[in-house]
Amino acid sequence: MEIQKSRGIVLSSRSVGEADRLVRAFTREYGKRSFVFKGIRKSKKRSAAAAEPGALLDLVYYYHAERDFHIVNEFTLRGQHRGPEADLAGILYLFLMLEVVDKTTGQNDPGRPVFDLLEAALKALDETSRRGHLAVFFILHLLRIGGILPGFDSCKICGKRELERFALDWADLAPVCATCAGGRRMGRLLPRGGIEFIRTSLRTKYSSLDLDAWDDDLVLDLLFNLCLFIEGYFHTVLKSKEMVFSGIAGGKKLELQCRDGNNLWESQKI
Ligand SMILES: [Zn+2]
Structure with a gap:
């Protein structure tokens, strides 16, 4: 001892x-x-x-x-x-970010960059007006630090760089263009802004992001894809994911369907 x-x-x-x-x-x-x-x-x-x-x-x-x-x-x-004064959305995003760290790291495995990222993210959570944007930014950088982020330059199948619409492959998070995504099992198609948000997030600080350039729906879609990837890659379940999407997607119905038409998850009003 x-x-x-x-x-x-x-x-x-x-x-x-x-x-x-x-x-x-x-x-x-x-x-x-x-x-x-x-x-x-x-x-x-x-x-x-x-x-x-x-x-x-x-x-x-x-x-x-x-x-x-x-x-x-x-x-x-x-x-x-x-704490108690924080609003519900703030608490849910806090729990999601903490749980993602918990579920993607091992005991006694030193990770100063993870600590620094988490410390900065919790500070930003109290200050930002767009918590969903912060959560996506945070998870992207956490995965980058973990060395498991794919390249986002081009479609992983055909190599096309211009991704007008794209899906993220839940197996490895790599982007796939709309043409190549046809018939494959992956997230629904996202507009070009999604890949731009990812690329921009990975090359700049959170405080430098123009948050208004990406709307909340798009960012929530990205967050959902990131959560599904983490669950598959780490063989885990993010318990706070459902709370986040039912609590934050708010009154809006967020239906996410995989390619074969299975309704994976549907948000509920709380
Ligand atoms: Zn392609």
């Missing part, structure tokens, strides 16, 4: 026993790790908000190499998403 210090962002948490909280956090130094906050739910001195998703913490803890959970000794809350 040794004492370690880390800065971490809480990805998920749950209550155990009378007063403890189990937390999975992405740390700047060691990647994803799990912690126990003993007695935090009954503590008068220590804020329980520190163990909630989105909290940014400095942690001092007892590290046990052979254990899954490390016991937190001290912590300082450095920042957190607005």
Whole structure:
């Protein structure tokens, strides 16, 4: 056992026993790790908000190499998403981004670029007017850091560079032109603006994006495709995906159908 210090962002948490909280956090130094906050739910001195998703913490803890959970000794809350004051959409997007990090990273696999990206994204989430745009930007860069992003220069089948309309192949996220997409099982066709948003996002900072150039429907379509790709590639289910699309697509019915006509998912009003 040794004492370690880390800065971490809480990805998920749950209550155990009378007063403890189990937390999975992405740390700047060691990647994803799990912690126990003993007695935090009954503590008068220590804020329980520190163990909630989105909290940014400095942690001092007892590290046990052979254990899954490390016991937190001290912590300082450095920042957190607005929490209870945040609106529903803000919380749903927060949960989606945290869950995507959780489901695409391994325990104890250091990833400073992932930490920095997540820290910047949570800050931007409180400030941006277009959270869907931020979520797409964030996931694209997360996949880029993970080294699993395909090229977006041209159709992966015929090589055509001008993609007036295109689909994203859920197997590898590569773009396929409308002609080549015919008869294949992939997302519905997206307009040219979709590929432009992806290309622009990958070569600029979020704060430099002209968010109004891409409408919310298009960005939601991109987000849905990204979620489906992650679920397939990482053999996982993004639980917050359905919440996001039912909560944020709002009153509008968002029907996404795969090529063979199966209705994959249909949003519901909440
Ligand atoms: Zn093609």
